[in-house]
Amino acid sequence: MRDNLNDLRAFLAVAEERSFTRAAGKLGVSQSALSHAMRGLEERLGIRLLMRTTRSVSPTEAGERLAQRIxxxxxxxxxxLAALTELRAxxxxxxxxxxxxxxxxxIVWPQLAKLLPAYPDIKVELSIEPGLTDIVTERYDAxxxxxxxxxxxxISVPVGPEVRFAVVGSRSYFDSHPVPRTPxxxxxxxxxxxxxxxxxxxYAWEFEKGGRELRVRVQGQAIFNSSLQSLDACLSGAGLAHMPEELAHPHIATGRLKRVLEDWCPYWSGFHLYYPSRRQSSPAFALVVDALRYRR
Known part of the structure; x- marks a missing residue:
């Protein structure tokens, strides 16, 4: 089959150029090798495809029909094939x-917002899921x-700095509740x-101070599975919340939230991007990973 395809490609070159010499130059083969390939193709097909004279070569009726069809x-x-080469580049x-x-x-979107305009053929689908997901079964790339x-x-790639959590409450909440001094x-x-x-x-809130670790099973009226929802509830005065420091910081800075128990809140490992070690890395995926990689 492979020989037939190669020989058919060579035949098309001869039929187009009407010359063994020019076709051989176009294909990068010798004239004798090309002539031998054409004889072999005609023998396998059992029909003459080319008429040869001492001065020219031209397709027969069968050759003309084959050239038009294939x-x-x-x-x-x-x-x-050219398009695939372009995609690779x-x-x-x-x-x-x-x-x-x-x-x-x-973390993710601020970096992608800078990357994507430069690569209009890359698309990134972001799925918000608070729990651990089987990325292989669910067909996620990472x-x-x-x-x-x-x-x-x-394979694990850090995409953000170490994370510190904060316990915060609104002004209205602390107007009617005392400030906690210990977890x-x-x-x-x-x-x-x-x-x-x-x-x-x-989730039991985790604390650490002077080598002493505590897990406090707090209680409350509102239960969420999203830090952003917890933030909104906290800002409304619904109670104390435990969330990433970065999420709470803008509201602490403006005075909308008050931070407590700061000396009990240690730093934890930051966010990591992960994917299977056997994953075949595409140029698009490699670019996204590099864009998200945390650099101190």
Whole structure:
């Protein structure tokens, strides 16, 4: 089959050029090799395709019909191959990433907003999912989660600095509630809690000070599975919230939120992009990973 395709391509060159010499030059082969290939093709097909004289060569009726029928197909094949070559040089395609809403807002999108205008053929689909997702089963190219949540068999790339959480409340909340001095004091407060999407339980707020670690199972009337929803509820005075420092900082700076227990809030591993080690990296995916990679 491969010999037939090569010989048919050579035949089309001879039929177009009407010369073994010019066709051989076009194909980059010797004239004798081209002549031998044409004789072999005619023998396999059992029909003469070319009329040869000492001064010229031209297709027979059967050769003319074959050239008209197969010529357009070879043109399309060459066009598609050229397009693939262009794609290899010009990154294109869709990259699917799953991440939490705060990671997309503060880390992923700011970097992609700078990358995408330069590569109009790259599309990035961002799916907001607070829990750990099986990116292989769900056919995502990558996921973004805190570093300690990434499985050991995944390639992990840091995409943000270390994360510090903050316990915050609104002015209106503290107008009628005392300021907690220790993590245990939170048990007497109305706290905006977070349901863990993977395990389904309510997240116990984690603290550390002087090597002492505490997990406080706070209680409250409002339960969310999104940091952005928790922020909105906290700003409205619904209770105390525990969220990434970066998310709360703009509102702390303006005085809308008051931070408490800051000396009990350590730094944790930041967000990491992860993907299977066996994944075949496309130029588009490699560009996205490089754009999101955290550089100190």
């Amino acid at each position: 010529g357009p197909h070879f043109v399309r094949i060459e066009t598609e 010009k990154p294109a395609g869709t990259v699917r990433i799953t991440a939490s809403d705060d990671a997309i807002k503060h 996921g973004i989660r805190p570093g300690e949540q990434v499985a050991k068999d995944m 245990q004091d939170l048990l007497n407060h109305n706290c905006i809690t977070f349901r863990q999407p993977t395990r389904g339980g309510i």
